[in-house]
Amino acid sequence: MNEFLEQRQEEMLGLLERLVNIDSGSRNKQGIDRVGEILKEEYIALGFNVQTITEEVQGNHLVIRHPEAQAPELLIVAHMDTVFRDGTAAARPFSIVDGKAHGPGVVDMKASLVSLLFAMKAISDSGLRGIENVEILLTSDEEIGSITARPLIEAHTEGKKAALIMEPARKDGSLVSGRKGGGDYTLHVHGVAAHSGIEPEKGRSAVEELAHKIIKLHALTDYNEGITVNVGIIGGGDATNVVTPEAVAHVDIRTTKLSQAEPIDRKIREICAVPDVEGTTITVEGAIDRPPMERTEGTARLVELIKGIGEGIGIDVTDTKTGGGGDASYTSAAGVPTIDGLGPVGGNAHRDDEYMEIDTFVPRCLLLAKTIVKLSE
Template sequence: MEEFIQQKKGEMLELIEQLVNIDSGSYVKEGIDQIGSILKKQYEEMGFVVDVKNEKDFGNHLLIQHKNASDPKIILIAHMDTVFPKGTVAKRPFYIEGSRAYGPGVVDMKSSLVELLYAIKALNGDNPEICKNVQILLNGDEEIGSPSSRPLIEKHSEGKEYALVMEPARKDGSLVTSRRGGGRYKLIVKGKAAHSGIEPEKGRSAIEELAYKIIQLHNLTNHEKGISVNVGLIKGGSSVNTVSDSAVAQVDIRISEMEQADYLEKRMKEICSKTDVSGTKIKLEGEISRPLMEFNEQTESLLEIIKDVGKEIGIKVKDTSTGGGGDASFTSATGVATIDGMGPVGGNAHSENEYLEIDTLPERTLLLAKTIEKLSVE
């Protein structure tokens, strides 16, 4: 198996280059579906059945399993979308410099898609029976919160014993064993327009009201308890000499315990139940959209198995927690032992400096394949 993977390193890089050079931002449906078609063909050539879940507004999702699979106990999840808009590839396509590969989505997570594919290829050639124990879900909307794929993830996590999620490993190679929960909210303020020079007293500034609310919302942050509230986007007004009649804020919240969700929502509603600028009106929309990925006993047991596999192949497996959201939160919340960060090592995801550590590609592919093998005979 190890020899096969090492021999395929160049082939894997070629496929990564092909995938990276396809724009597949979350709203670039045609690009996501193109990637899906490429991967669908590869899996079907191995005797896997690919069920395409068609989506109107987002990229299609792929549900993949061996044609003779009956009750797979392992679910593997990866996403095909990136955060980059259409046209990004034309500006900065895939390239290699030294021991690193660069390009939009190269590590988050085009390389993970290839790692997963070749881990399955290695298993299919070495021990095809193992392949009957896996179900693979490739979704097209993870970077925007998995709005259409979440029900699919939750449905197919039911009855599984293990979930391996293919987000990239951290820069130091660590796997991810816990993630904070979070949600997105929108604060909409309506005021009354007036000329700021001629009759400002007749106006009711939506921007002023929003400013009060931003300060109050930010004061809910408590880093010691793992609570953060961040107004990341604001929009309002029509001209500099007009008292603004509308303003909107986009709010991101993160929590470290599920009990904090009810507390935060209650406090946000209290803050928005009254105005500081008379004559304005406020509307709060949103919800907690991602549950926590908790480090529990079953996750710890799964981590120990992966550590043992790592020792066998010469990789020291470490783990960490992260504040970012991901699909692992959904599998964890359904009660499935979940480990995230099973992809190759890289860094600077979501930026123009995103990179893959090329030499980690074959070793992480081997780690994934051997883990699947180990879990299938436990």
């Protein structure tokens, strides 16, 4: 398989260039569907069946299985959307500089889409078992929280013994064995307006109330337990001489254990239910709705298996935890041993200087292919 892939690196880079040069931001259905059609044609040419899950607003999802797949044990998930605005591909098209590929979404995760396809090609060419043991989901809205993809992913975890998620490897090459969960809240604070000079005593400041709540909410952070509460955006008031009647805050919550969600949610609502400024009230919207990817015994075994494969092909495989969310959380929460970060190595995702290290393209593709084969024995 290594020789097969090495001979096709230029072909891999050519497909990567095609995909990167298509705007496929999460709200760009047309662009995402173009990416999907290119990949669909590739998988059909390889002999796979491809089912299109049509979405009216978001891009379509693809469910890919080999005709010989009766009860595939491996679920592989990759996303086709990026975070970049329309026009970015034309303004900053695919390029290669000093051994690094650049362009919008090059490593997060269009290189992974190519790597996954060519891993399937390499396994097919080798004659080894594997392609009939996988079910592949290519989704369209991971970057905005997998709004439509989440139920699809959760439905396809049934009967799976392992899930491989195709986010890129970390900058140091690490796989991801743990991710934080969390959610978002919006606090609407209601007070009473008054002239701040003539009759301030008649006012009830929503900004003052919000200030008290920010301090109390941030006090819920517990670094030892991996819990963080961050009031990231606040707003309120139109003039300095008015006691502010309305204020708003947007809050980000991160957790490391599924069991932490309910207690944190309860504490947030308890804090907001009791005013510090008499005469003010708070309306709370939101929830902790993203489960964490916990490092289970099954995940640990997967890490060790992949480390062993890496040793055989000259890759020092390590694993790490990250605070960011992702689709691995949904497969993990469903009880399926999950490993993330199986794409090529790169960095600066979501930035103008995002890159993929070209010399990791083939080795990481080989690592993925051998992992699928090993898990299919």
